[in-house]
Amino acid sequence: MPCDGRCFLGGMNENREVPFLTPSHWIDGRAVEGSGPPIDVVNPADESVIASVHEGTAEDVDKAVDAAVAAFPGWSSTSPQERIAVMRRLAEGMQKHSEELAATITLEMGAPISFSRQAQAGFPVASTLAAITAAEQFEWTEVIENSMVIYEPIGVVGAITPWNFPLQQLVTKVVPAMLAGNTVVLKPSEISPLSARMFAEIATEAGLPNGVFNVVQGTGPVVGGAISRHPKIDMISFTGSIRAGKSVSVAASDTVKRVALELGGKAAHIVLPEADLDFAVNRGLAYAWANGGQACGAYVRMLVPEDLQETVVEKLRAAAEEYTVGDPADEATRIGPVASENQRQRVDGYIQRGIDDGATLVVGGPGRPEGFETGAYVRPTIFSDVDPDSVVAQEEIFGPVLVVIPYTDDDHAVEIANGTIYGLNGAITGDEEHAMVIAKRLRVGQVDVNGGEHNFQAPFGGYKQSGNGREMGRAGIEEFLETKVITR
Structure with a gap:
């Protein structure tokens, strides 16, 4: 994993080096310095500061959205087979860097390293491969009597993800969205932002075109709010608390964008x-x-x-x-x-x-x-x-x-x-x-x-105030598509 000479030493027992890149955002295929004040990333095991990311602003969101808008025509016009090939290389990249990803997630949010290997780094690979299988089996066009039904990407997707499974929650939104032909602007949690930045580099190494996937670091009220309100973002996919989900829905309502919410549970x-x-x-x-x-x-x-x-x-x-x-x-x-x-x-x-x-x-x-x-x-x-x-x-x-x-x-x-x-x-x-x-x-x-x-092929989502919409499998791809009917 490249570190451009800006690596931090991790706080693992063996003092292993884990790459924490200083530039906060990832916009149009490259690292971009943030314009806001730094946010410390704290290892919850010992309260040490392991990195800092610059807090994003509405202007940073504008830049990321502009990059996603510019990339959308090219990416959406690629064949499903071309997008699948990129996602397959992405899965291979996550598998290749699984130990670094697991160690990073352990440092940034405290999951035991054995669990990080199995779930925090392992589940995203399995989820990506399952989404690829769903995309391979998906009927992008079908005929119903004298009508042709075409499933098309919705456009630019704003994804807002939580800190508890930072990479898995990212993957269950971003990978199906991109397989469907959408471009993405992601706000990861400011508590566990480092794995998202690593994912951006792995995706670029996998051949994902510039601007298809963008990351803006920062807080929910500032960056999450700007993404939710943005007139050029066509859909919001959010995972988090009920309170925050309600705020996202209200902010998104002005532009009547689609909102998919996963808001927790009490199983x-x-x-x-x-x-x-x-x-x-x-x-x-x-x-x-x-x-x-x-x-x-x-x-x-x-x-x-x-x-x-x-x-x-x-x-x-x-x-x-x-x-x-x-x-x-x-x-x-x-x-x-x-x-x-x-x-x-x-x-x-x-x-x-x-x-x-x-x-x-x-x-x-x-x-x-x-x-x-x-x-x-x-x-x-x-x-x-x-x-x-x-x-x-x-x-x-x-x-x-x-x-x-x-x-x-x-x-x-x-x-x-x-x-x-x-x-x-x-x-x-x-x-x-x-x-x-x-x-x-x-x-x-x-x-x-x-x-x-x-x-991982079955739909995942809830009833009542656990949210709406579904992730994973075929349902996860359908979530990010518009339906067009041409009748002759």
């Missing part, structure tokens, strides 16, 4: 009476605490039959002992810090709220783990006897906090599972026939039955 994992409890506990805890619980699809509510709650809680207590908190650069660490000090304080506040509201503390609790006086570390926490209407059962905490909620029968379980403003996903463990009946009653976009393997 319920329903453990049925006949379930293998060891399997349910081990898989459920793994999916609750993966990435430090900083995942919109984390299984953060475990719903258990009331007569089995005590047994399940004891199994959870034992399983939790295997989750070592530590330096994310250590191969043995299963839970690192959360992504920032602000996030640490937020999660800690929710843990205290759970205690104050009367939930039973099983493991964890407020405050830093023993031996971690610095860094954004929280104590992985489990509550039982949780009121389904309480704050910790209703609001998205985004940290390693699992709540156990007892239920009486199937109807009660479904009522609890559906009883939040969210509707992203859920999980069920038990007899498959029984589980399938329950799954069809859940108001969510996807349901995992008995540990079903994630399918």
